[in-house]
Amino acid sequence: MLLRSAVHGGLAVAAWAMYETLMPRGLRGGRAPARARRIWVGEALGVTPKSLDAARRELLAAGECGPWLSRSAPRGAKRAVRHMALHVPAQTGEKFAAVPAWTLDLVHGGRHRPEGTISPDAWRLYGLGELERENAETFEASVRFLGKLLHASPDTGRRRAFELEASGLWQVAERPGGRLVIRPMQTPQEAFTAASAYAEHGRAQVVDPSQPSAFTPRNETHSPLATKRTPQESDLQESPLPESDDAPPAVGVVQVGRARARAADAGRVERSAPRKGPGRGSDPRAAEVYRQAVPAELAALIPAHGRRRVLAVLSAELVHREPGELAARIAARFESWRYRLAEVTDATAVAITLARRGYHCVDVRCEDHVRLDTGQRCSACAETAHEITKGRQTASDGPVIDDQPPPGRVIPASGSNAPTRPLSAAPPPLTDTCPRHPGARERADGECAGCWVDRIAIA
Known part of the structure; x- marks a missing residue:
């Protein structure tokens, strides 16, 4: 049976069901091959044509029971390749699962599934559940059994069950101990009602009245040991010796005085207490x-x-x-x-x-190369840009076309009485245009686009 096959994936099972649904009735009885383009079938299952081709190769391969799909290209047909699903239970008489055809509209095999859709493996699990249910209204299973049906782990079975439950195909109630009571939905109206109930109330819990409740002690002194004030629970006699922090250690043992032990316990409790206030990232x-x-x-x-x-x-x-x-x-x-x-x-x-500020500057009040407190250009950024430009020119063995000091730094003129300005003094106000190229906007490094072109041409 294809549903229980370990060599065919969930997408291959859904593709076989899609082709079997598309096969029309023949005029002389039986079923005729289905005619559908791969891109259409891929869009219906929510996968790319390449993924559909991989699933069809699994069906076309000759396994223990032979291939599960056959294809033929009639003469003169360019894109109308016909596919026929093989081993149809109506012809072979094997046991089958009556899965409603409208459930295929909920299958989406892509990586990002829209809300309300299920994966091909979840749809396969729905069909396996129909086999387990037989003629009963519900069936009971565990997540381990569901994973075993899919030849996977219990966690996989749990995830696929949640998909079916969220889409409304399954209505699940959980018994004490983890057993699941599953009721498959047969009509779209029932599925819509089940999905709405699950979204509002979650999974239902079943309380079995035959199961005894857990034993709860009547009070905190309850114990299966002997009654109170017996030798087993009698208070320990206090030692008449005075407490001392300088008690001599025994042979091979380091003893700690009671006061010192209490201080250590207090420090240990204080360290283990949770920190108050917002943590990292929660300012x-x-x-x-x-x-x-x-x-x-x-x-x-x-x-x-x-x-x-x-x-x-x-x-x-x-x-x-x-x-x-x-x-x-x-x-x-x-x-x-x-x-x-x-x-x-x-x-x-x-x-x-x-x-983030996005660049490094030693002046913390610099914002986009402008000081927030003065509104003028940042001298630290201008000096850094000048040093970088000068270093690039030196590395390229080109002439340094600008020997002027960087903005914000003043070199004294010749003579001892020449006026000077400290490095921390405010730089001159910004100018919007470059003095060497009128009309061009000046960048933070003191150059405009024309200056950069001139420097590259000289180099």
Whole structure:
């Protein structure tokens, strides 16, 4: 029987059932071959044509009972390949499971299954359950037995049972001890009702009145030992010796005084107590910024584990930024992503990029190369950019076209009375255009696009 075969997967069983359903009745009796393109059958089962081809190869292979599927291409037909399901129980007289045809509409063999669908292995388990049920309304099984039916582990049987229960194909009640009472649904209306009940109330629990309840002690002093105040439970006599922290150790044993032991126990209890306050990634301010500043359309794409990473980044940034400043940074940077959310494949990485400063600067008040307290260009960033540019020119053995000191640093002129400016003094105000190329915007390193072209041409 194909349902119990260990060499055919769940997708192969569902594909055989799909072709058997598509086979029309012949004019002279019997069944005619089904004519369906592979791309259509793959879309109906929720898989790609290549996955369907792999399943059909399992059915076309000659096993112990021979092939389970045959195909033929009539002359003159380019794409109309005909398939016929073999070993149909109506022709062989073997035992079969009467699985309703509408259940095939719920099968989806893709990696990301839509809500309300089941995997091919779960559909196969539904058919195996019909064999176990026979003519009864319900049948009883364990997750180990369900996994054994699929030639898999008990965990696999438990997962497939949950799929059938969530889709409404099975109505499951659990007995004490883990046994499951399963009732298969036969109509779409029954399946819809069962799925709604499971989504609202979960799995039902069966209480067997014949099973005795667990024994509960009447009070905390109950014990199967002798009664109270017997020699077994009598209080220990206190030692008349005074407590001393300097008790001499016995041979081979290190003794600890009672006071010292109590202090050690107190310290041990204090260390084992849970820490109070928010842990890592659970800063209340970070959570508030996440709720208020991170756009809702982006937050909906962040999974639970990614949300913890974003909260950790927000907590680290709040060490040097106020919540309002961090929210303004996220809002300004999100403008370039607002209309590109459909292209986002990792929403967690995008949220972290919006929250982090994104570059290294020794000045903690530097934001996008501008100081937040003065509103002027950051001298540390300009100096770093100048050193990097000068180092690149030196490495390429090209002439240094700009020997001027970096912004923020003043070299005294010749003479002892030349005025100087300390390194910590504020730099001159920003200019929007480059002095060497009027109309071109100046970058943080003091150059514009024209300066960069000139430098490359000279090099």
